[in-house]
Amino acid sequence: MEFESKLIPILREGVAIIKVVFYKKLKDYLVQEYPDRDGIYINKLSGAIINELFGMPNTEEHFASFAEENKRHIDHELMNICIEFDDMLIPLTDALRVQFLCDHQDGVESAFILSRAQELNILLVDREVPLPSNFMKMVRELGYEFNILVSGEVVEN
Numbered sequence: 001m002e003f004e005s006k007l008i009p010i011l012r013e014g015v016a017i018i019k020v021v022f023y024k025k026l027k028d029y030l031v032q033e034y035p036d037r038d039g040i041y042i043n044k045l046s047g048a049i050i051n052e053l054f055g056m057p058n059t060e061e062h063f064a065s066f067a068e069e070n071k072r073h074i075d076h077e078l079m080n081i082c083i084e085f086d087d088m089l090i091p092l093t094d095a096l097r098v099q100f101l102c103d104h105q106d107g108v109e110s111a112f113i114l115s116r117a118q119e120l121n122i123l124l125v126d127r128e129v130p131l132p133s134n135f136m137k138m139v140r141e142l143g144y145e146f147n148i149l150v151s152g153e154v155v156e157n
Contacts (some may be wrong), residue, residue: 082121
C-alpha cells in the first residue's frame with residue numbers, strides 16, 4: 001500500500017508534465033489560428049482546452065466565464081486535436097489513461113473523460129495502457145525535449 005501511495009503522486013506529476021508539453025504546443029498553434037488575439041487570450045484558450053480535455057475545468061469565476069464565452073472555440077479546437085497534433089496522440093492517450101487509473105485508485109469516477117477523448121478521436125483505443133515505468137520514461141523524454149525537466153527536476157517557468 002505504501003508503494004501505491006508514493007506511485008500515484010508521481011504518476012499525477014507525469015500527467016501534469018504531459019499537459020505542460022501540450023500547452024506549449026497548443027499555444028504555438030493557437031497563435032497562428034487566432035492572429036488577431038493577444039497572448040492573454042491565447043493562454044486562457046489553451047488552458048481552457050486542456051482543462052476540458054482532462055475533465056478539470058477551472059471553476060474560478062474569471063476562468064469559468066471565459067470558458068463559457070469561448071465554448072465554440074474550445075469545442076472546435078478539441079475536435080482538431082486529432083488532426084493538428086497527431087504527434088501528441090500517444091502522450092495524450094497515455095496521460096488520460098494514467099489520470100483515469102490514478103482517479104480510480106483515489107475513488108474518483110472519471111471514465112467520461114476517456115469516452116469523450118475517444119469521441120474526439122484523441123484516445124488511441126488499440127494502444128495498451130502504459131506501465132508506470134514506460135509512462136514516466138516518455139514523460140522524462142518529453143520533459144527534457146521541451147525544457148520542462150532539467151536533470152530530473154521540474155523547471156519553474
